[in-house]
Amino acid sequence: MDRTLGGSFRFAPHLALLGALLASGLIGVCSPWIDPYYLDVMKTVGINVILAVSLNLVNGYTGQFSLGHAGFMAVGAYLSAAFTLFVAPHWLGPLGGGPFGQGLLFLTALLGGGLCAALAGLVVGVPSLRLKGDYLALVTLGFGEIIRVIFQNVDFLGGALGLNGIPAYTTIFWVLAFAAVTIFVVVCLVHSTYGRGFLATHDDEIAAEAIGLNTTHYKIVAFVVGAFFAGIAGGLYGHFKQTIAPVGFNFTKSIEIVVMVILGGMGNTPGVVLAAILLTLLPEVLRPVAEYRMILYSFLLIVLMIARPQGLFNFSYRRRKSA
């Protein structure tokens, strides 16, 4: 059996993270020789991995069904874009600064966007996490839409048209590096005595409290960490597409991420990563069939859900039964 999860801590998450960051750097260095189309697909994949893995901490591990992930993504996207558009020129000067200055600025923008999204997660999470199940789903859906509508009505941030001309700072390196960091944080959180509390909260809240766990704390931490990385993903998305509009962060986007989590197997990080990759690539692979693309995509989704309701890449159910 999987003794690394059991407690004999032989797995070295920091080495894995370091390796992943080096690999991201290497791919970043090689990017001029990679077909721009593939590069763009890879960036989309990476951003979706960040979104799905972070939502999995909330919906999968902690079992709090949130439908507002796109709202937190919007917070990160808008605030980081506003930072690079309105603050950066004062900082970097008219020439746009060197690559190092730009990188530092972009990192600041991303982290700032992520922190603001985390704050939004805290503000939304504290009242709504009192609710459970369907009610929580509805309330988070409502909050996600409220965030979007707020951006739609702030003229300073472009209103319904959104923000344009965002500098294209999102390189493949940043996307892959942040995807690695997201996976690292979620895996490290969950694979610890502390982190088993997320799963315990999911499995049986009453029992979790009866062994001294503050379940409210776990729910809010999951929500805030999830929102933080959604914000990072939003920042990467904005500086990748170079244009953001409120309509891009609507309910459909949240559902898209939820589907990745469910298909990957709730609370199964490798599965969710693979599902995010697969579901991002699928529409691309289906491009040749043109207008039937989304029909086929939906059809495949239905087939996958029927064939593997426990999650496409979730084999632990069977393994546990045999144990």
Place this chain on the structure above:
Amino acid sequence: MDPVLAPPAAIPLLSLDRVTIRFGGLTAVNSVDLTVGEGERVGLIGPNGAGKTTVFNLITGVYAPTNGIIRFRGQGLAGLRVDQIVARGIARTFQNIRLFAHLSVFDNVRVACNLHRGTNAAQTLVRLSAFRAEEAAIARRVDSLLEIFNLGRFRDAAACSLPYGEQRRLEIVRALATQPKLLLLDEPAAGMNAAEKIELVRLIQQIQRQFQLSILLVEHSMKVVMGVCQRIIVLDYGLKIAAGSPAAIQSDPKVIEAYLGEDHQKNVAHH
């Protein structure tokens, strides 16, 4: 707890002082007095619906009493959350087993060690030597607990895949991992056969000795109650109708009428 602040031995570990709870028009627990001393094994019995589990829910903070005071080590528990009361040293098991069904046996116990964890959430990410040492210590503690209770061979199995008796035992082990001073057992013998009940009595006595804690036991099986408890409290319709030694309780006519029923009275007459 600070030894200076520790209450003198005269104060009982747990005391309920005229505790009442009403749900609408129903008085589920009516002005009940109850004490459990250090190292004592107390039984709480009564017919179905007498309010036994409600008393557990009052002690553990699931419900707040309408009237009366619950004290633990001399301090009132009013206003504390369930998890804060566990932190004070009161652990419980449930009438219908509540394990973390999808976690492994190991993780079920491990997650209960969080209460005495010194490292914080951020250290989970940095994983310096202090964190790794503590995780290893917790793993050792969990493994030794599992070995004591003969659950080591199920270590990596999902809790829901365990046989019924082992699930009951695991729930007790999980409660012990919170390092309680008082263990509340809610019908631990439910669904057990005679041989398993004898084993359970032995187990509860062993736990009490080895972990030096007090036990408050709710149980229908007289064999288990008589085998475990030094003192018994009888509830009926939320009222305490009797309290005393097992022998005294067995011969108390009020108890026989309310709890053991008329059949038993006939049996007693026969003997």
